[in-house]
Amino acid sequence: MSFIDVEQVSKSFRINKRSAGVAGMLMNLVAPKYEKKQAVKDISFQIEKGEMVGFIGPNGAGKSTTIKMLSGILYPDSGKISVNGYIPYKQRKEYVARIGVVFGQKSQLQWDLPVIDSFELLKAIYSIKEDVYKKNLNRFVDMLDMGGFVNQPVRQLSLGQRMRADIVAALLHSPEIVFFDEPTIGVDVLGKETIREFIRELNAQDQVTMLFTTHDMQDIEKTCNRLIIIDKGSKMYDGSLQSIREKYGTERRLIVELNQEEELEGIEGVTIDNLENRKKSLSFDNNQVNINDLMNHLLQKYSIRDLTVSEPEIESIIQKMYNGEV
Amino acid sequence: MNTKKNTLSLAWVYTKMIFHSWFQYRVNAVLASLAVFCREATGILVIYFTLLKFDVLNGWNMYELLFLYSLLFVTYGILIIFFTGLRDFWKIVRNGTFDRFILRPRGLLFQLIFANADWFAAVGHGGLGITLFIISAGRVGIVWNFQTIAYYIAAIIGGVLIQGAIFLFLATLNIYLLETGSIKELFYYNGRKFAGYPISIYHKGIQFFMIYIVPFAFVNYFPAQFLLRKEDMMYYPDIYMYLTPVVGVVLYLLAYLFWRYSIRYYKSSGN
Amino acid sequence: MLRAYLAFAKKSFLQKSAYRFDHFMGIFNTILRIFIFWEIYQALYGGRAEVDGITMSMVTTNFILSMGLSVVFKVNDFYLPDKLQDGSIATELLLPVSFHGRMLASNLGSSLFQLVFHFVPALVVSVLIMGMEAPVSAPMFILFLVSTLLGYFVLWSISFLMQMMSFWMLNVWAVMTIKDVFVNVLSGSMIPLWFMPDWMQGVLKFTPFSYIYFTPVQIYLGQLSIKEILIRFAMQAFWIFVLLMAGAFFWKKGQKKIVVQGG
Numbered sequence: 001m002s003f004i005d006v007e008q009v010s011k012s013f014r015i016n017k018r019s020a021g022v023a024g025m026l027m028n029l030v031a032p033k034y035e036k037k038q039a040v041k042d043i044s045f046q047i048e049k050g051e052m053v054g055f056i057g058p059n060g061a062g063k064s065t066t067i068k069m070l071s072g073i074l075y076p077d078s079g080k081i082s083v084n085g086y087i088p089y090k091q092r093k094e095y096v097a098r099i100g101v102v103f104g105q106k107s108q109l110q111w112d113l114p115v116i117d118s119f120e121l122l123k124a125i126y127s128i129k130e131d132v133y134k135k136n137l138n139r140f141v142d143m144l145d146m147g148g149f150v151n152q153p154v155r156q157l158s159l160g161q162r163m164r165a166d167i168v169a170a171l172l173h174s175p176e177i178v179f180f181d182e183p184t185i186g187v188d189v190l191g192k193e194t195i196r197e198f199i200r201e202l203n204a205q206d207q208v209t210m211l212f213t214t215h216d217m218q219d220i221e222k223t224c225n226r227l228i229i230i231d232k233g234s235k236m237y238d239g240s241l242q243s244i245r246e247k248y249g250t251e252r253r254l255i256v257e258l259n260q261e262e263e264l265e266g267i268e269g270v271t272i273d274n275l276e277n278r279k280k281s282l283s284f285d286n287n288q289v290n291i292n293d294l295m296n297h298l299l300q301k302y303s304i305r306d307l308t309v310s311e312p313e314i315e316s317i318i319q320k321m322y323n324g325e326v
Numbered sequence: 327m328n329t330k331k332n333t334l335s336l337a338w339v340y341t342k343m344i345f346h347s348w349f350q351y352r353v354n355a356v357l358a359s360l361a362v363f364c365r366e367a368t369g370i371l372v373i374y375f376t377l378l379k380f381d382v383l384n385g386w387n388m389y390e391l392l393f394l395y396s397l398l399f400v401t402y403g404i405l406i407i408f409f410t411g412l413r414d415f416w417k418i419v420r421n422g423t424f425d426r427f428i429l430r431p432r433g434l435l436f437q438l439i440f441a442n443a444d445w446f447a448a449v450g451h452g453g454l455g456i457t458l459f460i461i462s463a464g465r466v467g468i469v470w471n472f473q474t475i476a477y478y479i480a481a482i483i484g485g486v487l488i489q490g491a492i493f494l495f496l497a498t499l500n501i502y503l504l505e506t507g508s509i510k511e512l513f514y515y516n517g518r519k520f521a522g523y524p525i526s527i528y529h530k531g532i533q534f535f536m537i538y539i540v541p542f543a544f545v546n547y548f549p550a551q552f553l554l555r556k557e558d559m560m561y562y563p564d565i566y567m568y569l570t571p572v573v574g575v576v577l578y579l580l581a582y583l584f585w586r587y588s589i590r591y592y593k594s595s596g597n
Numbered sequence: 598m599l600r601a602y603l604a605f606a607k608k609s610f611l612q613k614s615a616y617r618f619d620h621f622m623g624i625f626n627t628i629l630r631i632f633i634f635w636e637i638y639q640a641l642y643g644g645r646a647e648v649d650g651i652t653m654s655m656v657t658t659n660f661i662l663s664m665g666l667s668v669v670f671k672v673n674d675f676y677l678p679d680k681l682q683d684g685s686i687a688t689e690l691l692l693p694v695s696f697h698g699r700m701l702a703s704n705l706g707s708s709l710f711q712l713v714f715h716f717v718p719a720l721v722v723s724v725l726i727m728g729m730e731a732p733v734s735a736p737m738f739i740l741f742l743v744s745t746l747l748g749y750f751v752l753w754s755i756s757f758l759m760q761m762m763s764f765w766m767l768n769v770w771a772v773m774t775i776k777d778v779f780v781n782v783l784s785g786s787m788i789p790l791w792f793m794p795d796w797m798q799g800v801l802k803f804t805p806f807s808y809i810y811f812t813p814v815q816i817y818l819g820q821l822s823i824k825e826i827l828i829r830f831a832m833q834a835f836w837i838f839v840l841l842m843a844g845a846f847f848w849k850k851g852q853k854k855i856v857v858q859g860g
Contacts, residue, residue: 013595014595068425071429072428072429072593073425073428073429073593074593074594075590075593075594077594089593092428092431093431093432094431096428096429096430096431097431099429101429103422103425103426106421106422106423106425106426108426110343110347112347112350112351113343113346113347113350117343117346120339121339121340121343124332124335124336124339125336125430125431125432126430126431127332153350351767351768354767354768354771357768357771357772358768358770358771360771360775361770361771361772361774361775362774364774364775364778365774365775365777365778367778368778368781368782368787371782372782372787372788375782375788375792375793375794375797376637376641376788376792378794379648379792379794380641380648380792383637383640383641384640506619507619508619508620508621508622508623508625508626509622511622511623511626512622512625512626512629516626516629516630516633519630519633520633523637527636527637527639527640528633528636529632529636532633532636
């Protein structure tokens with residue numbers, strides 16, 4: 001049996017459906033309508049100890065619901081989940097002592113108090129031994145470069161700093177498995193890089209099994225070898241990042257912002273679209289057009305204010321999957 | 327044994343933390359305690375001004391009414407230290423903190439209680455209760471001896487448990503319903519307001535509600551009757567004056583079972 | 598311009614209606630509260646026809662009207678404080694509609710909702726159970742409506758002034774709670790002001806509280822002569838003016854504070 005074993009798990013919710021306007025309000029007063037929403041549909045996968053797996057999918061795809069079931073907050077409607085021999089939603093106390101969970105959007109730190117106070121509280125909650133606590137704290141604070149703000153109240157931290165503190169909070173008790181739910185959301189580029197670096201190192205050094213959800217492809221590219229794509233509650237893809245790249249990750253887009261309004265001349269193999277405010281979008285196939293050559297070409301020919309390369313977005317990959325391009 | 331010690335030390339860490347963050351906002355916290363004190367004093371001012379005009383209400387004079395009222399506040403003052411987390415449970419569910427509690431290897435009720443203990447509201451309510459007790463207890467003809475003091479303490483414990491059970495029950499409803507503000511208003515806050523007066527003045531339906539549905543009558547009316555022996559006790563069985571602790575324990579156990587059952591539901595329905 | 602305010606009013610009207618069950622319970626609670634005070638006073642009257650010339654039925658009318666109206670008069674005391682706290686005030690001030698106008702409009706919207714869907718049903722049921730004095734005459738009833746509207750603005754202006762404190766205080770919950778204590782005890786909604794001791798009546802003359810519910814109730818019951826009514830109207834207008842001016846003064850000072858902080 002695998003370390004994490006998910007077998008044909010489904011989950012649905014009932015939501016109150018409201019109509020708009022005064023008439024809708026009156027209708028809702030008299031006869032509220034409910035709608036069944038299938039959040040997760042028949043998902044199965046296995047994960048081995050020490051693996052690092054990325055869950056990717058658009059908002060509302062069922063990522064968070066899956067994480068909640070894996071961490072024991074929710075029961076599945078049907079199917080089986082077992083993690084390291086535990087059934088998450090049944091043996092709660094024994095199980096949660098062995099896992100760590102980071103919710104990118106919901107901090108577990110005490111808002112008014114210095115970061116270190118929250119860590120002390122977690123030490124008491126998990127009954128972490130003094131030496132283990134000290135060792136973990138020093139190591140993580142060092143790795144995440146948090147020395148400057150562990151004694152500051154959480155409310156004064158930037159989002160990136162707070163996220164780092166939240167990650168440490170989830171790791172102090174040396175969990176065997178860590179779930180990250182959108183650990184980089186809203187964090188600036190530099191902050192994201194620090195977090196990704198840390199996650200990579202931790203996985204490599206401690207063999208901690210990690211699952212994380214994101215809708216940022218970059219997160220996955222820089223950390224995971226394995227990728228599970230979920231959309232509308234179903235598993236769309238499960239495999240290496242490499243192979244998905246080869247199949248349809250070759251399209252790139254270059255966004256060009258010009259200093260003045262002018263038309264770009266056609267370039268072979270590149271599709272040019274006009275965006276607002278003197279911005280143009282250039283799409284091309286990475287295998288056919290060399291991106292550096294293209295940028296040089298543009299810089300020589302036009303007066304350019306800004307150039308950005310955009311990675312293929314998860315939505316467009318999923319769209320391609322639906323179109324049968326896999 | 328070890329876990330017991332752990333539990334105690336965790337409760338202590340939580341408490342330290344609450345005081346720590348209180349200290350950061352001490353001006354606000356003092357003001358808030360004062361505001362709670364004033365807000366709760368509203369009912370007392372109403373009794374004071376009304377009785378100034380009318381002298382007696384169904385045979386109860388002003389001091390007897392204040393004594394009746396003091397029992398409510400003393401019990402609530404103790405209760406609110408421990409049950410703020412249940413009062414605010416809807417917020418705790420909605421902002422995701424409850425999910426976080428589930429992810430920690432500790433009892434859910436334990437975390438709810440100690441992570442949210444409100445020592446300062448307790449000062450506001452309890453302070454009012456003690457003030458009222460001091461003003462009234464000497465003027466209502468109670469002979470304070472071993473028997474009456476023991477009775478008083480048992481009644482306070484029972485009263486705390488009864489209200490704790492109501493809190494726990496209402497908190498649990500949040501798992502099923504989106505908005506429970508009005509139910510709380512009806513079952514708890516209205517009940518408490520009615521309990522400020524001898525229930526004998528009310529319509530039979532409301533008396534039934536106060537004795538058998540949300541048994542506030544056992545929090546203050548029947549215990550006060552044991553100590554004051556007013557005439558209107560003849561409408562009720564004498565045994566009711568001795569039932570407060572029993573009602574408290576039974577009700578709390580029922581509420582706890584409902585809570586346990588509902589946690590399972592929470593995990594299957596999400597939020 | 599008016600359409601913009603109407604949009605804000607409509608928005609708060611619709612927001613009010615979002616919770617169905619809660620709303621029905623709210624109506625029930627209001628009726629229950631009136632009923633309880635009615636029962637307390639029945640016990641206090643103990644069958645007497647009148648106390649100090651006030652009949653039980655007049656007391657009932659006082660409770661139904663003032664407690665009923667209090668659900669309509671409910672002011673969102675945290676309109677400005679909330680916007681100051683989350684910083685959205687900065688963008689709000691850039692909108693091409695007056696901020697104070699928005700404050701009032703959104704309150705009027707929810708008040709209208711409360712009037713139609715909360716006050717009216719609660720009134721009907723309460724009158725069926727407890728009965729109530731009929732209006733003395735049609736003209737008096739119209740004067741009652743006028744003073745009710747003025748009473749609404751007195752209470753709104755008190756809140757308006759108090760909300761300005763949020764420029765200087767991190768958390769105004771405590772202050773608002775203490776304000777509510779004054780309104781509840783001194784406006785006549787929990788103790789009919791006829792029964793206040795003389796010294797308290799004297800104090801009340803110098804406060805705006807009795808002009809919120811008690812003046813309309815007195816007019817409704819025909820207790821006041823036309824001359825007295827006109828004086829009360831003037832006093833209501835006076836308090837609205839004074840409170841709004843004071844509020845506007847602190848608004849100006851407070852606004853400078855935002856600019857200085859670079860918000």
